[in-house]
Amino acid sequence: MISSHPACCTPFDTTWPFPWELPGAVLRSCRFDPALLAADDFPRSAILAPANIQRSVAKRQAEFLAGRLCARAALQVLTGRFEAPTLGEDRAPVWPVGVSGSISHSHGLAIALVADSSQWRGLGLDLEEPLACDRALRLAEEILTPAEVERLQGLTPEQQAQRITLTFSIKESLFKALYPLVGKRFYFHDAELLACDAAGRAQLRLLIDLSEEWKAGSELEGWHCQFQGRLLSLVAVAA
Template sequence: MVDWPEGVVWAVSGPVDPAGLFPVERQAIARAVPSRQAEFAGGRDAARAALAQLGLPPQPIPKGADRAPVWPEGVVASLSHTAGLCLAVAARARDWRALGVDLERALPLDPGLVPTIASPAELDRLAPLEPGLAALHVFGAKEAAYKAQYPLTRSLFGFAAMEALLPDAGLRMVAATGLGQGAELPMRQWRNGGLLLSLCALPQLNRGDFAGPGYEVFPCGLTEPDGRKVKV
């Protein structure tokens, strides 16, 4: 089992018929191709299943002006899609400031993409993973961290604004944007069953169990869901 942080719930879905969407959701994807509509509907399906675990009734999850999901009041959540899978995570805002999740097929990235995502230092820290797979870990972590910070800051920035300190720590902002230069973002990653899951969960500052400038630093070792170290 993935050791989700306390209070964080999750659900998965495959692509589904968009006919089951709420009208405001169908309107948001009216011009999308059928495959994108089914993927969008699967994400909303997973999101409502996760919200149900928090005791919330089925309700629309519209897109905001920035195209990001608009979550119910008092909830933080995040979505990720990869080929044939839609994952949603959610929690009460009283427990967590923000969540960011990324799900990827655990396949090495194209060598030409590696330098655009990860620095030599980031890759070296993840040795003995080969560069394409190490870069995938960096990509997943940065995607999850970006999603977590965005609802708090509405900041847009690229991969170079964050430094991945995997596998011994999370990420650090190296640019004066987002949560601020030097801010630390916690990260958990699991690689199993052909998938790489990355989760960034920012705790409320009154929890009293954080490290660094207001953020809890979770263990970030490359582990399988049962806690065993990944064999590379």
């Protein structure tokens, strides 16, 4: 299939941003500008735009297009096939059989990660613009458990904002990694960030039962880093 790269998206970046490798995984990112989105960019790029995307504003269209283009570029490396994930009824990406993946976008940057599901059966990736101190503190109780709020004590306002941003992001990554495995929605207060360090590691714990395998008390490792001025977090569930 012949397609062209739209002017609203930059060429793909192949940089792996985390200090640890994820064997077998392929990541692609690009920047996008909604102001440069053309009316025919979806068909020219050979990306199907679902009805709800067609009706949406330019920003939503551009971020969807950029995310799917990153996903397709990563899938081509992984599988050798020219395909992009479709959109499920639950609005989550539907990946090709045998593939796990995740897409995220934030303020003009899109990123996608894919892997063979026989190696990584759950992947969750999330990009976030750092929260300003006042906004972070306003949102804290919506995002953090009481124990997480208590751990903010002793941190400077800037450190508190960083911790709240990280907690938000890595819980989003946790949801993306586990939702395809459990088929059940869960929310910010259903998991807890136990620990994180400057090297980029994080430890998470579930606070509710999601399935026979994923019960309250289950712990998972996560990673985080700075990537092009944003916080990037990752949760990967090994097969």
